[in-house]
Amino acid sequence: MPSAEAASGLMGQARLEPLSFKDLAGWADDDHAAAFKAFLRSCRALEASSAELRLAKAPEKRLLAVCREAFKSKNLSRAQARRFFETHFQPFAIHPHEGRGFLTGYYEPEFLGSRTPNATFKVPLLARPDDLVTIAQGQSLPGIDKSFQAGRRTAKEGYEPYPDRAAIESGALGSKAKPVVYLREPGEAFIIHVQGSSRIRLDDGSVMRVAYAGRNGRPYTSIGRVLVQRGEMDLETMTLAKLMGWLKDNPGPAKDLMRQNQSYIFFREADELAPDDGPIGGAGIPLVPGRSLAVDRSLWTYGLPFWLEGELPFSLEKAEPLRRLMIAQDTGSAIVGPARGDFFFGSGDEAGVRAGLLRHTTRFVVLHPKAG
Template identity: 85%
Template sequence: MPEAEAASRLAAQARLEALSFKDLDSWAEDDHAAAFKAFLRSCRALDSSAAELRPAQSPNRELLAICRKALEHENLPRTEARRFFETHFQPFAVVPHSGRGFLTGYYEPEFLGSRTPDSHYKVPLLARPDDLVTVPQGQTLPGIDKGLQAARRTAKGYEPYPDRAAIEDGALGPLAKPVVYLREPGEAFIIHVQGSSRIRLTDGSVMRVAYAGRNGHPYTSIGRVLVQRGEMDLETMTLAKLMGWLKDNLGPARELMRQNQSYIFFREADELAPEDGPIGGAGFPLVPGRSLAVDRGLWGYGLPFWLEGDLPFTLDRSEPLRRLMIAQDTGSAIVGPARGDFFFGSGEEAGIRAGLLRHTTRFVVLKPKARR
C-alpha cells in the first residue's frame, strides 16, 4: 500500500501524540541491544543492497536511510543501541479514536504428524492452490467484494474463494494438495491461527511449515464465540483449555471452527535451521520477544514500537511489559492502529504464555526523524 494512503487510513483511526523518550516508562531499563539485533534483521530485508530478501512494499525513505546507518554495525552494546534509537527516531503515542490499545500473543506450535495419511494421521494442512490470487492491500478485483483479500482465478474471471466449510467439504477438488497430515482437527486449526508450526514426523525428524496464503475471508475468534455462548469464561480461558474442548467435542467443534471462514495454506519451510524462528510476513525468521505483528495496512515492516502493559505467566501472575519491539509480521486478526500480536517463540511454554496474553496495552510508535 502506498505510504500516503496508509497515513490517511491511520489518521482516520487514531491520532499520534508526540512524546520524548523520558515519557516512556522504564525506557532506560530495556535491553536495547536485543531490540537492535531484531531491527537489523528488518534492515537487511529492507535494504536491497544488503540482502536477497525484499519486502512486500517499498520502505519509508527515512526508515531506509536509518537502516543503512544501522547496517554499519553488526551489533551495538545496550547503551549505544539505546542512543541509536534516540538519535534516529521520535516516539509518538498511538491513541485510537475509539477504544484502547490491545495486545495478544502467538507462537510456533509443535505437533505430531505424518507425510502420508493413515488411521491416526488424516487431517491435512494444504499447500497454496494454483488458482488462489491474493488481493493487494487497499485494492479490489472485478467481481470481488471489497472486504475479501483473495480471489479464485477462473476462465470467466475472478470469483470469491471458497470459505473454510466449503474447502473442508472438497471445493478445491484436485487443487487440494496436502503438505502434511495431523491427528486432530483442532491441532490443524491452531496452526491456521498461528500461521506456522514444527511437525514431529513419524521417523523422528522435524518438519517446519510456514504460511503460504489464505482464502481472503475474514477471521473470527472461536474463543470469543465460546465465551459469547457461555461455554467458557474469558478470564479463565487458556489455549490448553480451548484445545481440550475442541478435542472432547468433535461434532460441535467442527461447527464452531467453521464459524471462522478464513482458511490458511502452507508450505514446507525447509530453509529454516532448527534454531530459527518461523518466517514472518516480512520474509525472515521472527525473534522471540522482539517481533511484533501489526496491521499491515497501517504500519510498515521495520518500525520500532514501544509497548507498556503486562505480560502474564499464569492467569493470576504477570510481569510488567516495558519493551521495544519491531514490526516484522502481520495477521488477519491484527486490525487497527494500536493492535499487536507478541511473538513468544516455539513450543509448549511459549504457547501457554501466548494463550494468556489478551491485555490492554499502550502503543508508542518510533517514527523515523526526517533527514536534514
C-alpha cells in the same frame, strides 16, 4: 508539512501524540541491543527490496535511510543501541479514535504428524492452490468484495471469491487441495491456522517446519470469543490448553464452531529454516521471540519499532510488567487497527501457554524515523 497522522496513513483512525523518550516508562532499562539485532533483520530485508522502493511510501524510504545508518554499526552495547534509536527515531503515542490499545500473543506450536495419511494422521494442512490470487493491500479485483483479501480466477477470465473454510473442508478445491503434511486432530490443524506456522515432529523421527503460504481472504472469527458468548467458557479463565481440550472432547460441535471462522490458511514446507530459527513472518524473515510484533500491515510498515507498555502474564494469577521495544515483522488476519498487536513468544508448549494468556490492554508507541 503534513501531520504525523497523514504521513502515517492513519487519518480517521488514530491520533499520534509526539513524546520524548523520557516519557516512556522503563525505556532506559530495556535491552536495546536485543531490539537492535531484530531491527537489523528487518533492515536486511528492506535493503534487499530497495529497488522496489522508488515507488514506495515515504515512511519506507525514511526507514531505509535509518537502516543504512544501522548497517554501519555492529555488536552494539545496550547503551549504544539505545542511543541509536534515540538519535534516529521520534516516539509517538498512538491514541485510537475507537477503543484502546490491545495486545495478544502467538507462538509456533509443535505437533506430531506424518507426510502420508494413515489411521492416526488423517487431517491435512493444505498447500497453496495455483488458482489463489492474493489481493494486495489497498487494491481490489472485479467481482470481489472489497473486504476480501483474496479471490480465484474463473474459466471466463474473471474473478470470484475464494471458497470459505466449510467449503474447502468439504472438498470444494478438488485436486487443487494438495496436502503438505497430516496431523492427528482437526483442532491441532486449526491452531496452526491461527498461529500461521508450526514444527511438525514426524513419525519417522525427523522434524518438519511449515510456514504460511497464503489465505482464502475471508474474514477471521475468533472461536474462543464465540465460546465465551455462548457461555461455554469464561474469558478470565480461558487458556489455549482449555480451548484445545474442548475441541478434542467435542468433535461434532467443534467442527461446526471452527467453520464459523471462514478464514482458511495454506502452508508450505519451510526447509530453508535452521533448527534454531524462528518461523517466517509476514516480512519474510525469521521471527525473534520476545522482539517480533505482528501489526496491521495496511497501516504500518514492516521494520518499524514499537514501544509497548502493559503486562506480560505468566499464569492467570501472575504477570510481569511489559516495557519493551519490539519490531514490526509480521501480520495476521485478526490484527486490525492502529493500536492492535500480536506478541511472538517463540516455539513449543511453554510459549503456547504464555501466548494463550495474553489478551491485555496495552499502550502502543510507534517510533517513526526522523526526516533526514
